Each structure stands twice: as structure tokens, then as C-alpha cells.
Amino acid sequence: MIKLRQIDEYRWEIPREGKMRTRGLVFASQAMLAKIQEDQSLQQVANVATLPGIEGPSLAMPDIHWGYGFPIGGVAAFNLEEGVVSPGGVGYDINCGVRLLRTNLPREEVAPRVEDLVSAFFSNIPSGVGSRRKDLKLNMLTLKEVMRYGAGWAVKNGYGSQADLEHIEAGGQIPGADPEMVSQFAMDRGKDQLGTLGSGNHFVEVGYVLEVYDEKLAAALGLFKGQTTVIVHTGSRGLGHQVCDDYIKVMLKAAAKYGIELPDRQLCCAPLGSPEGRQYLAAMAAAANFAFANRQMITHWVRESFEQVFRMGPAKLGLELVYDVAHNIAKIEEHEVNGKRKKVCVHRKGATRAFPPRHPETPAAYQETGQPVLIPGDMGRYSFVLVGTQEALTETFGSTCHGAGREMSRHAALKAAKGRSIVRELAAKGIIVRGAGRATIDEEISEAYKDVEQVVDVTHGAGISKKVAKLKPLGVIKG
Amino acid sequence: MARGRPYRQLSHTADLAWRIRGASLPELFENAGGALTATLTDRRYLRRTQVRDLYVKAPDREALLVDWLNRLLYLFDVEGFLGREFQVLALTPQSLKARVRGEIFDPARHPEKTGVKAATYHHLEIKRTHRGWQATVILDL
Numbered sequence: 001m002i003k004l005r006q007i008d009e010y011r012w013e014i015p016r017e018g019k020m021r022t023r024g025l026v027f028a029s030q031a032m033l034a035k036i037q038e039d040q041s042l043q044q045v046a047n048v049a050t051l052p053g054i055e056g057p058s059l060a061m062p063d064i065h066w067g068y069g070f071p072i073g074g075v076a077a078f079n080l081e082e083g084v085v086s087p088g089g090v091g092y093d094i095n096c097g098v099r100l101l102r103t104n105l106p107r108e109e110v111a112p113r114v115e116d117l118v119s120a121f122f123s124n125i126p127s128g129v130g131s132r133r134k135d136l137k138l139n140m141l142t143l144k145e146v147m148r149y150g151a152g153w154a155v156k157n158g159y160g161s162q163a164d165l166e167h168i169e170a171g172g173q174i175p176g177a178d179p180e181m182v183s184q185f186a187m188d189r190g191k192d193q194l195g196t197l198g199s200g201n202h203f204v205e206v207g208y209v210l211e212v213y214d215e216k217l218a219a220a221l222g223l224f225k226g227q228t229t230v231i232v233h234t235g236s237r238g239l240g241h242q243v244c245d246d247y248i249k250v251m252l253k254a255a256a257k258y259g260i261e262l263p264d265r266q267l268c269c270a271p272l273g274s275p276e277g278r279q280y281l282a283a284m285a286a287a288a289n290f291a292f293a294n295r296q297m298i299t300h301w302v303r304e305s306f307e308q309v310f311r312m313g314p315a316k317l318g319l320e321l322v323y324d325v326a327h328n329i330a331k332i333e334e335h336e337v338n339g340k341r342k343k344v345c346v347h348r349k350g351a352t353r354a355f356p357p358r359h360p361e362t363p364a365a366y367q368e369t370g371q372p373v374l375i376p377g378d379m380g381r382y383s384f385v386l387v388g389t390q391e392a393l394t395e396t397f398g399s400t401c402h403g404a405g406r407e408m409s410r411h412a413a414l415k416a417a418k419g420r421s422i423v424r425e426l427a428a429k430g431i432i433v434r435g436a437g438r439a440t441i442d443e444e445i446s447e448a449y450k451d452v453e454q455v456v457d458v459t460h461g462a463g464i465s466k467k468v469a470k471l472k473p474l475g476v477i478k479g
Numbered sequence: 480m481a482r483g484r485p486y487r488q489l490s491h492t493a494d495l496a497w498r499i500r501g502a503s504l505p506e507l508f509e510n511a512g513g514a515l516t517a518t519l520t521d522r523r524y525l526r527r528t529q530v531r532d533l534y535v536k537a538p539d540r541e542a543l544l545v546d547w548l549n550r551l552l553y554l555f556d557v558e559g560f561l562g563r564e565f566q567v568l569a570l571t572p573q574s575l576k577a578r579v580r581g582e583i584f585d586p587a588r589h590p591e592k593t594g595v596k597a598a599t600y601h602h603l604e605i606k607r608t609h610r611g612w613q614a615t616v617i618l619d620l
Contacts, residue, residue, distance in 0.1 A: 068601045068619070092596045092619045129519055129591040130559055130584050189556040199594025200620045238556040241596040241619075245549055248600065249542075266601055410495060410593065410620070411488050437591030479594060 002042040004033075010462035014042060014058075019263070020049040025057035027401075029458050032062055035407070035450070039066040041073075047263045048076050053083025053272075055337045055344050061351050061401040062458040063450070067091070069266025072350035075399040077335065078272060080343050084260065085277045086269035087247045087284070089347030090330050094243060094284055095291035096235030097169070097326040098374040100385065101299065102221075103306070104318030105228040107208035111430075111474060113309055114206060118432050118475040120305035121204050125298055127197035127479040128436025138191045144179035146194060150289030151324075154296035160321075164296065166363055168324040169353060169371075172292040174331070178282035182239070183246050186283075190239025190290060195297035199440060199479040202234040203379065204302060210382060210472040217387060217468045220369045221322055229471055230319070231383060232298050233376050234479070235328065236291035243287045247280045272345055281330065281345075288329055295324060322385070323363075323372035327352045327402035333361070335397050346397045354388030354400040354465045362388070373465050377404050377452030379433060379444055379478065380426055383471045384456045391463035400465040404452035410443040417442035435478035444478060486514035495593070495618045496602070502611040504540075505567035508547055508575060511614060512565035515548050515598070516581070518618060519555065520589045525563035527580035535575045541603050544614060547575055548598035559584045593620055 004026070005013045012033070014024030024045040028036055036042065041064045048070055049058035055077045064073035069088035078084055103110075110117070126133055138146065146153045151165055151172025165172050179187075197204065209227045212218045223229070236243075254270035254277075255262055262268060270276035303319045310317065330347045337344065355362045355371040362371045370387035377383045392398050408416065422441050426433050435441040459465045489496040497514045501507030516522050535550050537543040554560045562579035569576040596619040605614045 068599050092599075128586065129594045130555060130586075132559070185553055189553060193556070199591075200596075238552075242549075242553070245597050252538075252542075266599075409490050411490060436586065439590075439592045440594075443593065 001037070002046060010458050014046050016049070020046055022049050022054050023057050024049055024060065026060040026064065027458055027462050027464065028062045029454065032454060032458070036064055041066045041071040044069065044071040045074065047267060048074060050263055051078070051084055051267065051269065052260060053078040053081065055079050056397065059396050059399065062455045063350065063401045063403055063405040065405050067349060069264050070347065070349050073401065073405065074349050075347065075351045075396055077344040077346045077397045080272050080345065083272050083345060084269035085272050085280055085330055085345055086267060086347065087244045087251060087280060088266045088268065089349050090244070090284060091328040091349050092241045092244045093235035093328055094240035095288035095326045096328045097291065097295065097324060098376055099232045099295050099299065099324035100322040100374050101230040101302065101319050102223060102322050103228040104316065107226050107228055110206065110228045114432050114475040116309045117206055117305060118434050118477060120308050121302065121477045122434050124301040124305050125197055125204060125477065127477055128440070129199050131196040131198060131479065132192035133195050136195055138194060140187060143187055143191050146293045147179040147182060147286035147289050148177055149173055150292040151296040154293045159297045159300040164299070164321045167321040167365065168292060169326050172296065172324065174285040174288045176282055177285035177289050179286050181279045181283035182243055182286050186239050186242035186246060189242050190237060193237040193239065194290065194294055196237060197234050197298065197479045198237050201444060202479040203476050204298065205231045205379070205473050205476045207231065207383070207471045207473040209469050211470040213467040213469060217369050221372055221385065221468060222320065223385065223469050230302055231374070231376055232295050232302065234294060234298065236287040237294065239290050240287040243283050247283060250276050250280065284330060288326065292324070323374060325352050325374055336394070344397070348399055350402045351399045352402045353398055354392040355398045356388050356390040356393050359393065370466070373400055375401060375403060375452060375456055378446045378449040379473060379476045380429065380431060380446030381452065384452065384467065385469045385471065386456065386460070386465040386467050389463055389466055392465060396464050400459045401455050404449040404455060406448055407450045408448040413443045413445050413448035414439065416447060417445050431473050432475040433478065440478050485510035486517070489615070491617060494620050497616055497618070499614045499616065500611065504612055505570050507605070507612040507614055508544065508567050508570065508577070509565040511544060511548060511616065512551055512562055512579065515551055515595065516561050516563065518593055518595055520561060520584065520592055522563055524589050525561055526582050527563050528582045529560065529580070531560060531579045533577050533579060536573060538573065540572045541605055543573065543575055544605060544616060545598045545600055545603060548616065552595060552597065555584065595620055
């Protein structure tokens, strides 16, 4: 069992030992720790600490669980001189992320029409196993544009507005994307998938603001109690998965070539300055941009669905983007490390950026509040809106948690759902759910997930993000 | 568990782990293909109306298994093709030639189960058992 030393109510240290180059720092409550210790995720935090060029501690957010090499909920920063980049530190779904839209509509106006709205989402946004768009097949040239310009490509082609771009992490375009570093296999997989939700835990959800924790912050984010909201959760689809798979193979060779000692093959990586490292970053950025464009286009169809159902124009609906955050990504950022400002490559795998007020990368609209952080929960409970803080910037390279995390395997969830109608149970709770298949809905039952409120309360209590509002679902389409 | 069942799920919280068996290595790879299809849909509804011939190369046997499954996922993403029957034509530790019979996935006729992002190297293992071969592979969902 891995050694843990309690620092305070929310912080636990994995002391530096053996080949670790730094300590591990885990954010969790005492109550959550027992569950965390059931799998090998803490060992993975220690393993990440052995990688060359790591700066600061190897970090874990309270929603940490066992991942491939790097734990999910892990954050690690590496300097550009000796440090490494690892596809396993990002994950298969490159730039999987969440966006939140607000509306002008109070819950009472939307609640009676949720069924129609969910049906409209369902017919306008392809979702489920093997979902593809029949109306939008990209040729390779266009696909490369998407990968270069991200959400900007979508806006230029009529899917949304310039204002949307100002409310997306990195403006919806990660710099340095090079589609030439993306394999033909990856492009083939992505070409019919732009504007599709996919499967698993991805969803589009209409809900409302159930509770406001900080009136001033909520108002600055354009949120008020009882307001209808929409959350979109998806990523880079098959294109991103293939980029990850392609570069794991490259990195397995690269790690040996550069003599990087790996405690686990899945931590395979290459120096940031090496050709392999640079190529991965360029391909990852391309896939990340595809994901930004994907969420942007889905947003367009969400807006169209509202217009169809409520027969209202965009101005009256007020479906504006609050923010869009990535929670699987590696980014070159400037941070203060041991009193010195330096560029590092921050890996966030199942972790969300949480930049404070007045940070240059916090968008103009949120200079006073801090960057909005969106934490989706399971379909039967609630989601949270938070903002980034100075503590996050100094302590976690500006990062916080990303979601609830599973507590039950899919198999166990299916067993638990057997003989029940999850759709009817949720309807009784006032939540309309539509999924392409019964299995995805059953697998995603509430009790299969940890309570996201516990996760969020740790990050709020530790000061690495600040609670603004709690959202409750009314209708969900699951992939 | 029934004796000789070609694949079964292991308990894994976040994703899906398959334990796959085969009397021989080619059969192990064939059954792995079956396990992947069974993750995405109910195999019994698939007809064998189309054929795909695949050739996969990898540095070692374990990586070959991952690449084989990811190639099948690629076929599914790109064409919607899902295999019902898998036949290994040639197998070396570094290459695999296979023929897959199946059809294009049609949500109207084929029940949707779970989407798969990728087959991973996490806890990947192929080993000999007293009855033949056994593999463990975790799918990222």
C-alpha cells in the first residue's frame, strides 16, 4: 500500500521515495480516501512523479481513479528542458470537455416542453454507437482546416458567432496544431464524426439553476436561480482516439530511444524538445481543435432545437455560451515554479483548468470572476459551475477536478438496473432521458457514479476552485 | 461461468476488461474480435453478408492484439462494418492476416450497446494456460 501523510482536511501527501523525483499531492476528504485506495491510482500518482523534468508535485484531484499509466484526475507539469510529454497523460479522448449555455428562459417555461426538446436534440444531434452525420461529410482538405482552426472553423462556416469563441478555453483553437502529424487512419475515423456526440458518458443536457452559492459571481456569469441551462459533454471522437493510439506506439519506441525509465509501459513519453514529442503535441492540438469544433457545431444544433420547439428567435432565447473547458489535454503554459516564471507542459487528464481572476488567459468577460469551471455529474443528480482561483494557480498549475467518476463497473451497473426501467424512474424524478440504446442508459445510472457534490466540495474547501451554482437536469440525451 | 466460454467480462470500474480464451493463438485472436463486437452490439443480429480482409503488423504479440482490435474499431468508425465471424488466415508474433465476415451496422436492426474508444495496453496480457491461451485486454469506453 502506498504511503500517505495527511497535510490538512483536504490534502494528502505521497512522500518522495525510491525513484520519485518529487512528492505526490492528492486532494481528497478522509471519507473519499478509502474508495480511492481500492484501486492503484495512488501508485500511478507516484509513478508519474518518476518521470524526467517534472515540476512541482505529481497532483491528483478528488475524482481520481485508475487510468492508463497516468491516473484519471491527474495533473502533472514538465519543464521544457528535460521534461516529457505523454499521450497517456492526456488520454484517448483528446480534449474531451464540457460547455455550458445559458438561456433567458425560466425553468417553468421549459419544463412542460422538455420531452419535445429532448426529441429535437435527439433528431438533430447524432448520438450513440457508431454515430455519424449523413449531411456533413468532410473531405480531407476541409478536415485539415477544422483541425487547424477549431471552433473558429465552425463559426466561419455559420455554426455560431464570434462571441462564442471568446468564451472557449484557448479561444477554441490550440496553437501549434499540425494536421500533417495526424495519420490518415485518424482522419478517416473523424471525417463523418464532426458534430456527433458519440457514446458512453457523453451527453447533451437541458437543466436549470437549482441553487446559487455566490450571487455576485453567478450574476457575472449571467446565471440566476431557476434559469434554464444546457450542458454539452463530448470530445474528439474517433479522430482523437486514433491520434492517441498512434502516438502511444511512437512513444513506446521513443521512451526506449531516449533512455527514459518507465515504471509502467503506459507512461510512455518523449522529451518535449524531441521530434516525437513535438509531433505528438502538434497532432494532439489538431485533435483538440476538432473537439472544439465538434462542441461548437453541436451547440448550433442545440440552438436550432430550441428555436424549433419554442418558436422563438435567438435574441429572445438568449442561448449564449458561458464557457467551454477541456478536461483531457496537455498545454504549454507559463507558471511560477519555486519563485521563478517558466514555461511548462501541463498534462490534465480528467482535470479542468481553473485560472484565477486577472490571469491573461482568463477570458476578458471573466477577468473579475476567474475562469468558469464546469463539472458535470451523473444524469440523475446535478452538475456544478465553479470559478478558478489564485490558490489553484499557485498550487495545482491552475487545475481542479472534472467530474464524478464511476463507482460501479458498467457490468455491475447493468446488473443493478436489471428489471428496472431507468427511463421511467428518472421520469418520476422529473428527468426525461433518451439514449440510442437501453444499455448506455442503464450503464449510466446515478448509483454507478460517485456523488459529484463530494468531489466539488473538496476542491471548494481546499480553495482550488470556488462554487458558484448547482444545476439540475430536466432532460438528457445520452450517446 | 460456462467452461470454454470464448470471452467474459472482468470487473473493472471505469472501463471494460475482457478475459478471452482460445484453444490456439489464432482462435484467441478470433475470439477477441468476437468480444469487441459483443461490446458494441448483440452479435446474433449480425449477418455475414460482407467480407473484409485485414492485415495488421505490430512489434510483439500483445501489441498485435491491441492493433487488431483497434483496426476493427477503425473499420466500424469509417464504414460502420461489424464482424460476426473472424477467421485468422496467418499469424506470426508480429503480423496477422484475417478474414472477417459481417455487415454494416444498422441501428434499426442492431441493438446498440456500448461505444468503444480504443483497445489499450493497460494490463494487457497473453499467456498459455493448461487449456490453450488466455488474453486480458481493457477497452477504453
